[in-house]
Amino acid sequence: MQALTDAILPVFVLIGFGWIAAWRGLFGETAVDGCMKFAQSFGIPALLFIQLSRLDLGQTFSLGLLVSFYAGAFAGFALGFGAARAVGRPPVDSVAVGFCCLFSNSMLLGVPITERAFGADAVPGALSIVAVHSPILYSFGILAMELAKSRGQNVPGPRLAMQVVGGILRTPIVLGVALGMAVNVTGLPMPDPLVQGIELLARAAIPVALFGLGGVLWRYRPEGDMRLIGVVVFASLVVHPVIAYGLGHFVFGLAPNHLRPGVLLASMAPGANAYLYANMYGVGRRIAASSVLVATALSILTSWAWIGLLP
Structure with missing residues (x-):
């Protein structure tokens, strides 16, 4: 119970403040969009830049941790894509459903919890995990969608590659990760006023993002194909963390400081980026929105359960 009250509920209380503010009309859609734009384009990239520029890369990165987490993520994509195709959804819709199973809310929910x-x-x-989360998953998601869209159109390989690379480079979080890693590896000194300004920006990232996420969730309604919504929720909250735990514990024998974050981040609901991805391509939007809402609510219980199970 202490894990629920100390680790999980404060995060969801902040999301709830945003939800109530949007529900009561105290925080309009434009303001909510502004919060999310700030968080995703400025605050979180700044946070990742600062954190990654200071990490001891040799001690932090573990191949077993990354394989455990991302094997579960891609298994979720395969489950979601296959389920959507099995019920007759076209390939582009199926990729959007699979991406919802693939992209967990590791930064906004996983890291603070x-x-x-x-x-x-x-x-x-x-x-x-977060450092390579967006680069790996967006690269895969954009490639999968472009392949699905170009099916039967014989799109040249170089053009497809440019579309994928362009989509990745336009992602601010990827830029924050790349710059932070570059500073870390090169040891490039930065002026103190610049560092302090970026730190101020980074401190606001998570609170603003969680409050804005509450406003975003207010817009969503559980509608669409409930079978596929159920598949997304099951893949995100059960399949992904079970695989991450199984590989991390039994195959790689990860230390607790790697096993715990790997499994807990894997147990998070699909992030708002899952809906933004579907919206960007104009496919599977109702399923993505409803999956984010339902899975985020249920993740209060599933993350509590995993915290209790982890050593």
Whole structure:
């Protein structure tokens, strides 16, 4: 019970404040969009830049941790894509459903819950996942969607490659990760006023993002194909963390400071980026929106259960 009250509920209380503000009309859609735009384009990239520029990369990154987490993520994509095709959805819709199963809310929910549940020692492991989360999953998602869209159209390989690379480079979070890693590896000194300004920006990222996420969730309604919504929720909250735990514990024998963040981040609901991805391509939007809403609500219980099960 202490894990629920100390680690999980404060995060969801902040989301709830945003939800109530949007519900009561105290925070309009334009303001909500502004919050999310700030968080995703400025605050979170700044946070990742600062954190990654200071990480001890040799101690933080673990191949076993990354394989455990991402094997579960791609298994979720395969389950979602296959289920959508099985009920007659076209390939582009199926890719959008699969992406919902693939992209967990590791940054906005996973990192703060991990820190509150397991302390600062677990944060570097979580950040090692986040550092490659958007680059890997967006690269795969954009490639899969472009392949589905170009099916039967014989799109040249170089053009397809340019579409994928362009989509990745336009992602601010990817830029924040790349710049933070570059500073870390090169040891490039930065002026103190610049660092302090970026730190101020980074401190606002998570609170603003969680409050804005509450407003975003207010817009969503559980509608669409409930079978596929159920598949997304099952893949995100059950399949992904079970695979991450099985591989991390039994195959790689990960230390607790790697196993805990790996499994806990894997157990998070699909992030708002899952809906933004579907909206970007104009496919599977109702399923994505409803899946984010339902899975985020249920993740209060599933993350509590995983915190109790982890060593």
